[in-house]
Amino acid sequence: MARRPQVLFPLFAEVTALPGVGPRLGKLVAKVAGPRVADLLWHLPTGLIDRRFAPKVAQAPSGRIATITVRVEAHLPPRAPRLPYKVRCADDTGILHLVFFHAREDYLRKVLPEGETLVVSGRVEGFGGEVQMVHPDHIAPLADLASLQTVEPVHRLTEGLTLKPLAKAVREALGRAADLDEWLDPEFLRRQGWRSWRAALAAAHAPTDESGLEPTDADRSRLAYDELLANQLALALVRAHQKRQPGRSLRGDGQLRERVAAALPYRLTGSQHRAIEEIAADMAEPSRMLRLLQGDVGSGKTVVALFAMLLAVEAGTQAALMAPTEILVRQHHAVLAPLADAAGLRIGLLTGRDKGKARDAVLAGFASGELAMAVGTHALFQEGVEFRDLGLAVIDEQHRFGVHQRLTLGAKGRDVHMLVMTATPIPRTLMLTAYGDMDVSRLTEKPAGRRPIATRALPLARLDEVVAAVRRAIGDGAKAYWVCPLVEESEVIDLAAADERKAQLETRFGERVGLVHGRMKGAEKDAVMAAFAEGAVDVLVATTVIEVGIDVPQATVMVVEHAERFGLAQLHQLRGRIGRGDAESTCLLLYAQPLGETARARLTILRETDDGFRIAEEDLRLRGAGELLGTRQSGLPAFRLADLAVHGELLAAARDDARLILDRDPELATPRGQALRTLLYLFERDAAVKLLRSG
Ligand code: ADP
Ligand code: MG
Secondary structure, X not given: OOOOOHHHHHHHOEHHHOOOOOHXXXXXXXXXXXXXXXXXXXXOOOEEEEOOOOOOHHHOOOOOEEEEEEEEEEEEOOOOOOOOEEEEEEEOOEEEEEEEOOOOHHHHHHHOOOOOEEEEEEEEEEEOOEEEEEOOOEEEEHHHHHHXXXXXXXXXXXXXXXXXXXXXXXXXXXXXXXXXXXXXOHHHHHHHOOOOHHHHHHHHOOOOXXXXXXXXXXXXXXXXXXXXXXXXXXXXXXXXHHHHOEOOOOOOOOHHHHHHHHHOOOOOOHHHHHHHHHHHHHHHOOEOOEEEEEEOOOOOHHHHHHHHHHHHHHOOOEEEEEOOOHHHHHHHHHHHHHHHHHOOOOEEEEOOOOOHHHHHHHHHHHHHXXXXXXXXXXXHHOOOOOOOOEEEEEEOOHHHOOHHHHHHHXXXXXXXXXXXXXXXXXXXXXXXXXXXXXXXXXXXOOOOOOOOEEEEEEEHHHHHHHHHHHHHHHHOOOEEEEEOOOOOOOHHHXXXXXXXXXXXXXXXXXXXXXXXXXXXXXXXXXXXXXXXXXXXXXXXXXXXXXXXXXOOOOEEEEEEOOHHHOXXXXXXXXXXXXXXXXXXXXXXXXXXXXXXXXXXXHHHHHHHOOOHHHHHHHHXXXXXXXXXXXXXXXXXXXXXXXXXXXOHHHHHHHHHHHHHHHHHOOOOOOHHHHHHHHHHHHOOOHHHHOOOOOO
């Protein structure tokens, strides 16, 4: 069993193990940095205070931080209750008043005894001809002058947490970081001009000027590279492990696929054909497929999945398609069932909502093999779900699922081939961090007959005009989505806003308004969606539950309220719900004024292009990778030190490095390999270490 190296133990203790960090402070530190000592190492300074400037009083310019040596002359308690307490100090060039509001006299007399010579440090201000320092940051004996006259790092804080205790905790954490054996190639290290990990860490925490705060700083780059290398090495290990697993070659005679192709109401695009061929080639190999099918919203991934599933069935196995929401699963089932029917196949449907006899029948069908195909939610992973012989698992909108879930479904069968599909147009750099060198098929063409979507941005003040326009469109037989503001902190507020808007629209459109939101029961949602697709509802008011995958080709209008609150990728996903049929579509993005610069840039990009990949690249540029797609929900790794908008080249280098390392030392058995194991633990890639045979 692999174990975390002992040298890292002190770093993985709780922050409360540090001297001076009690439970109360510990909570605040955990909130701003993280719960463990190591998290403080990654909490790099975001600013600095330069206290090296040590002028005489007469030479201290107003507004600047200065460290000044003065003699305390007299305490001047306030003459009226709301006036400040002053302490007159001086050197041989002039008088400096220290100013305190809400001061406690006994305390001030203790730290500033009259007649004493002391060092004070803080911002100097000119006030009515006087030189002042309001609440000095430091008051210290003369002997401390040298240690005060330095550059102080400033860290990101949270409410209730002040800089001093946090800075002290960071120093303590650094004291616990041992010198670790070098895991980087010495030649590479030399070429980059980088120092050892420990030295780089110390230096990154002690910037001496602004350039030391930049992500491109040598020490920060070294730390970022370490993080990226841990990420890439872990992915490469997972991949190598997967490759070692025996797979099984699945080949079909093409009969089922031919029958379904004949039943399709359209012709497959060139990129759909290509993707299907790539998948078939992978499945024919005696190793396990792990392929990502990436295609913008509306590019037609579902039918590609169907062909892969048919191939698995032709080869005598079963296939399962998993999607993240009930609505999506039902939609997939509704689309796929008639097509499967053309091939004489039935598809079993399984969601958390299915209970009792119906569920038992489906489970029996999977177990006996009578149901060759399955479509379902997470319910497919549950215990008690058995397949006779699962050959292929397809996972739709994969970014909603974690790696763990991906693996669980794979474990439902023997050597299951995996196809994961995502509509998230992940930029190349991010792809690499989430999947490493995973095989990728991309759907680059849109199905024929798609019309571009006219996109307009309007201030919310013009809501009445928008309502009138929607009304006209509906009069002409259109259907419209109306997306309500997203307030991330509270679903309840989202809901209230959506409810209110629905009521308001009903006064204009009558009964033909529906509402769908995240808190609804599955059956209610389905009913509303069905009414929208089939006619009774013309305007569907929604929170972002319509974000993924919903396909109603008759919908040609999309209104998004408070578009400025949505991310670029999210707006693109939303807009992808329209423009699916052959009629002209319109997307109206309503924003509140004043519009910030980034929000304005986002809306402009959306008006200019509907190319998901370009949008994703712009999103990365505008927001930085950390925020992209809301990293937490996206399943993409969040980096503490690396900034993908800046460190793209380092990422590519780390990928090559990881590949080379595993070519030469697949078990990480050499001394450098051992050091790399420590690196993996340092960045909590423990799971990857456990995949090593000699772990
Ligand atoms: P996504 O990639 O977003 O999952 P879907 O698979 O839902 O896209 O497909 C979007 C729509 O395009 C569906 O209505 C589907 O029937 C249709 N479609 C898929 N492939 C083609 C094609 N080659 N030609 C025309 N329409 C297609
Ligand atoms: Mg889809």
